[in-house]
Amino acid sequence: KEVVEHLVALKVMRLTKPALISPKIVTCDFKDLPGNILNNFLKDDATSVVQMETLAAGQFLLLPQSFGNIYLGETFSCYVCVHNETNQPVQSVSIKADLQTSSYRIPLTTQQNAAPLMLDVDETLSDVIHHEVKDLGTHILVCEVTYMSNYNTLASFRKFFKFEVMKPLDVKTKFYNAESDDVFVEAQVQNITSGPIILEQVLLDSSPQFTVNSLNEDSDGLSVFGDVTLLQSQESCQYLYCLTPKDNISKDIKLIAAAKNIGKLD
Structure with a gap:
């Protein structure tokens, strides 16, 4: 063609965010065969920091x-x-x-x-x-x-x-049925990106058949995970919720058994 x-x-x-670029460090003792050739080459590298050539410290941003x-x-x-x-x-x-x-x-x-x-x-x-x-x-x-x-x-x-x-996140859920007809939902949220992620809010939006109670706050309404939920790469965090059937279906076993849609996680 x-x-x-x-x-x-x-x-x-x-x-995207640029990265610091550092020199490729190849050095040796001045008594070795190359002498100061490698050291001088490293000093002449534009990306090296003066008097800190062997520390791999960068001073230039790489696009x-x-x-x-x-x-x-x-x-x-x-x-x-x-x-x-x-x-x-x-x-x-x-x-x-x-x-x-x-x-x-x-x-x-x-x-x-x-x-x-x-x-x-x-x-x-x-x-x-x-x-x-x-x-x-x-x-x-x-x-x-x-x-x-x-x-x-x-x-x-x-x-x-x-x-x-x-996908930035992987979510796995587990369900536990209590004798009181309550359903406990455990949601494991894992960061599958290559960098850290901050989870601002994780909510379970229940279906009209249930009311949801988040078990991720203390008595003062503060998150048990602290002010900031920071997940490093491959780290995960577990959230727990309690779903209670509403009065119109809680008294009917057949309606409870048919209530399979509990909601969605946001």
């Missing part, structure tokens, strides 16, 4: 090199940039960005309906897009650039960026 050289270049970067992990409920943000790399102006430049899932396609760019622009030499056309991810599975960011070629015809090209959206 013939490779087409375009007049403009497209760059896409996900906007995201890939889309990385994206979890359900996060806001996906990225920077889309079109750059004129030629020595002449490029006419009628426009950007279009869509997010494709298995079931729908969402337009993202804020310049979807903007008029095409002229890019002078070394000029750029950029856009920052945001989207709250609400579905699991494979997502594809489709970026399309259109411009006027040297032959006064519209030219365009696309780039595709695939990423997976994963």
Whole structure:
């Protein structure tokens, strides 16, 4: 397939928290065979900290090199940039960005309906897009650039960026039936992301057939887990709730047995 050289270049970067970059430490004693060659090379490394070269301390921020992990409920943000790399102006430049899932396609760019622009030499056309991810599975960011070629015809090209959206939490439940017809629900919430998560609130929304009583607070109404429920990666936390059948079904054994929908966990 013939490779087409375009007049403009497209760059896409996900906007996430940058990381500190540190030098790769390879050193030795000056009496060893390499002498001070490795030490001098480490001192000349731009990412090393002066007089602390062997501590792997970073002083530069590394921009995201890939889309990385994206979890359900996060806001996906990225920077889309079109750059004129030629020595002449490029006419009628426009950007279009869509997010494709298995079931729908969402337009993202804020310049979807903007008029095409002229890019002078070394000029750029950029856009920052945001989207709250609400579905699991494979997502594809489709970026399309259109411009006027040297032959006064519209030219365009696309780039595709695939990423997976994963669950941030894993929830497991257990049920215990009491002799008083109450149902105790134990919910184990586990952080399955690669970083820490703060649980602001975990509630059990009962069905109309039950009333729910949370057993996760003390007598003063304060959480037994403290002011902040912080879960490190792979850590879990157990929550306990008591469900009591309402009066209209508590006196009928058949209605209690048929009451299988107890509610949902939020």
